[in-house]
Amino acid sequence: xxxxxxxxxxxxxxxxxxxxxxxxxxxxxxxxxxxxxxxxxxxxxxxxxxxxxxxxxxxxxxxxxxxxxxxxxxxxxxxxxxxxxxxxxxxxxxxxxxxxxxxxxxxxxxxxxxxxxxxxxxxxxxxxxxxxxxxxxxxxxxxx
Amino acid sequence: xxxxxxxxxxxxxxxxxxxxxxxxxxxxxxxxxxxxxxxxxxxxxxxxxxxxxxxxxxxxxxxxxxxxxxxxxxxxxxxxxxxxxxxxxxxxxxxxxxxxxxxxxxxxxxxxxxxxxxxxxxxxxxxxxxxxxxxxxxxxxxxxxxxxxxxxxxxxxxxxxxxxxxxxxxxxxxxxxxxxxxxxxxxxxxxxxxxxxxxxxxxxxxxxxxxxxxxxxxxxxxxxxxxxxxxxxxxxxxxxxxxxxxxxxxxxxxxxxxxxxxxxxxxxxxxxxxxxxxxxxxxxxxxxxxxxxxxxxxxxxxxxxxxxxxxxxxxxxxxxxxxxxxxxxxxxxxxxxxxxxxxxxxxxxxxxxxxxxxxxxxxxxxxxxxxxxxxxxxxxxxxxxxxxxxxxxxxxxxxxxxxxxxxxxxxxxxxxxxxxxxxxxxxxxxxxxxxxxxxxxxxxxxxxxxxxxxxxxxxxxxxxxxxxxxxxxxxxxxxxxxxxxxxxxxxxxxxxx
Numbered sequence: 001x002x003x004x005x006x007x008x009x010x011x012x013x014x015x016x017x018x019x020x021x022x023x024x025x026x027x028x029x030x031x032x033x034x035x036x037x038x039x040x041x042x043x044x045x046x047x048x049x050x051x052x053x054x055x056x057x058x059x060x061x062x063x064x065x066x067x068x069x070x071x072x073x074x075x076x077x078x079x080x081x082x083x084x085x086x087x088x089x090x091x092x093x094x095x096x097x098x099x100x101x102x103x104x105x106x107x108x109x110x111x112x113x114x115x116x117x118x119x120x121x122x123x124x125x126x127x128x129x130x131x132x133x134x135x136x137x138x139x140x141x142x143x144x
Numbered sequence: 145x146x147x148x149x150x151x152x153x154x155x156x157x158x159x160x161x162x163x164x165x166x167x168x169x170x171x172x173x174x175x176x177x178x179x180x181x182x183x184x185x186x187x188x189x190x191x192x193x194x195x196x197x198x199x200x201x202x203x204x205x206x207x208x209x210x211x212x213x214x215x216x217x218x219x220x221x222x223x224x225x226x227x228x229x230x231x232x233x234x235x236x237x238x239x240x241x242x243x244x245x246x247x248x249x250x251x252x253x254x255x256x257x258x259x260x261x262x263x264x265x266x267x268x269x270x271x272x273x274x275x276x277x278x279x280x281x282x283x284x285x286x287x288x289x290x291x292x293x294x295x296x297x298x299x300x301x302x303x304x305x306x307x308x309x310x311x312x313x314x315x316x317x318x319x320x321x322x323x324x325x326x327x328x329x330x331x332x333x334x335x336x337x338x339x340x341x342x343x344x345x346x347x348x349x350x351x352x353x354x355x356x357x358x359x360x361x362x363x364x365x366x367x368x369x370x371x372x373x374x375x376x377x378x379x380x381x382x383x384x385x386x387x388x389x390x391x392x393x394x395x396x397x398x399x400x401x402x403x404x405x406x407x408x409x410x411x412x413x414x415x416x417x418x419x420x421x422x423x424x425x426x427x428x429x430x431x432x433x434x435x436x437x438x439x440x441x442x443x444x445x446x447x448x449x450x451x452x453x454x455x456x457x458x459x460x461x462x463x464x465x466x467x468x469x470x471x472x473x474x475x476x477x478x479x480x481x482x483x484x485x486x487x488x489x490x491x492x493x494x495x496x497x498x499x500x501x502x503x504x505x506x507x508x509x510x511x512x513x514x515x516x517x518x519x520x521x522x523x524x525x526x527x528x529x530x531x532x533x534x535x536x537x538x539x540x541x542x543x544x545x546x547x548x549x550x551x552x553x554x555x556x557x558x559x560x561x562x563x564x565x566x567x568x569x570x571x572x573x574x575x576x577x578x579x580x581x582x583x584x585x586x587x588x589x590x591x592x593x594x595x596x597x598x599x600x601x602x603x604x605x606x607x608x609x610x611x612x613x614x615x616x617x618x619x620x621x622x623x624x625x626x627x628x629x630x631x632x633x634x635x636x637x638x639x640x641x
Contacts, residue, residue: 081337
């Protein structure tokens with residue numbers, strides 16, 4: 001298993017957390033709130049994104065197709081959002097609070113995940129392609 | 145190698161012993177060359193990024209959420225029709241560009257040269273005004289405090305310098321826009337996930353299928369022109385679809401692989417000689433037709449998932465945000481109803497802030513600024529590309545210059561004019577001709593549907609012409625755009641708003 005294959009997906013996931021947390025900090029929210037948002041959303045998305053990259057690289061999921069990615073995130077994105085909600089409530093209030101309407105919450109996040117999947121795949125392909133292009137000459141030099 | 149198509153051109157562009165050609169119209173016939181293999185997957189995420197950058201703009205972020213707040217989510221069936229129609233138009237634009245390596249402007253000239261000159265003049269009249277910069281720059285001013293004229297002028301100069309220094313302009317811009325669009329899509333999804341609710345989303349999506357819904361107010365002199373304008377702005381508006389054919393060509397899609405890329409001014413000397421016409425592949429060869437099907441699959445994926453999907457995602461997300469804001473601050477509706485665009489955008493930002501904290505207000509303005517940046521980058525490149533293409537091929541004596549020189553000429557002209565107007569003139573154009581410009585922009589959309597029908601059915605070999613159903617949809621597009629435009633003009637005496 002090549003861990004480098006996890007980098008593009010993890011980077012996109014982490015970037016999403018940074019966007020959420022960074023904007024919170026930019027407009028004057030408490031630093032702790034911004035940090036919790038960044039980590040609680042960014043880390044699960046990064047782990048799942050990295051895992052998806054590894055699955056594609058190992059051939060368990062076909063590369064360059066949208067449907068498998070969309071299905072993966074249909075499950076993964078609501079989970080990441082659930083982790084985010086629970087973590088934020090735990091850190092800020094000290095209590096574990098589930099969203100009021102859990103089924104509705106998960107269903108909504110599942111639908112939004114389609115949009116996230118498009119954006120994820122778009123950026124993932126960009127970063128992965130760039131990494132492969134850069135790695136190719138290095139590999140060629142090493143083999144010589 | 146900065147141009148991956150160079151090998152394809154040098155290997156296959158040399159004429160075979162006995163030249164076979166495809167005669168289309170009265171212009172120079174197209175020599176037959178090999179069609180390159182289609183990409184195996186989505187790895188060539190290319191030219192659609194330009195269409196998304198241009199298309200996902202004020203229509204998606206502002207005009208449609210505004211209509212939903214005013215008339216309810218059921219009005220969105222018109223958006224669904226508008227964007228779906230644009231996806232079909234995109235596929236048909238791609239048909240001609242990928243089959244020939246020529247732009248749709250060249251195709252129009254093959255049918256009847258004055259049609260092409262009409263588009264040349266419309267582009268000069270409509271797109272030379274820098275008004276499209278104002279919304280994004282004003283949003284940036286609200287976030288950072290930098291006066292909008294300063295950021296707009298600095299932005300204009302930066303765009304000019306960036307495009308002039310680039311080795312291959314397409315590559316630079318595709319990379320840049322890909323990142324910006326990717327960030328926009330990912331961020332939009334994250335924000336929508338954090339703020340919206342199941343009910344908002346369901347009502348927004350269900351509203352797209354309420355075909356025929358039209359409240360009485362919508363048919364008034366005040367709002368019908370706004371609705372026509374919003375339909376025209378659902379996805380790419382004006383001539384943006386036509387410019388997509390130039391980006392397809394420069395990305396090396398289909399027979400575009402046989403055409404050299406446009407370079408930045410600094411590297412213009414390295415540009416290969418531009419052929420005086422496009423090329424055609426052998427449509428009687430089953431192997432070539434198999435490759436053609438691969439290219440059509442590739443562009444269909446682009447049209448449906450990337451273009452249609454992203455446009456839908458952004459507009460659904462913004463509508464969900466607008467509904468969330470309206471729920472929290474009911475006065476947002478009155479603000480938006482009464483305000484001009486900037487006032488309404490600020491009103492929406494304030495409403496978002498009151499609904500989801502200052503984060504959401506700033507996020508909204510950040511998105512508007514990002515959308516403005518994307519549109520500016522895309523528009524300046526596209527305008528210069530289109531005008532340079534038409535001038536190079538059809539202005540007598542223009543072939544003394546390289547395509548890159550003409551591109552740079554148009555680019556710096558529009559930038560210089562833009563700076564002058566931003567500092568001393570009306571950014572959207574003189575008040576007296578605003579209606580004419582709005583009319584021309586929407587009229588061009590109906591006109592290019594007619595051009596597509598003529599070009600694809602008369603200038604392409606039979607095996608690769610569009611099917612009847614496609615022709616019907618594009619024909620309905622022409623009726624849709626022109627019908628709405630003239631109905632608004634005759635019934636209410638107003639063009640579009």
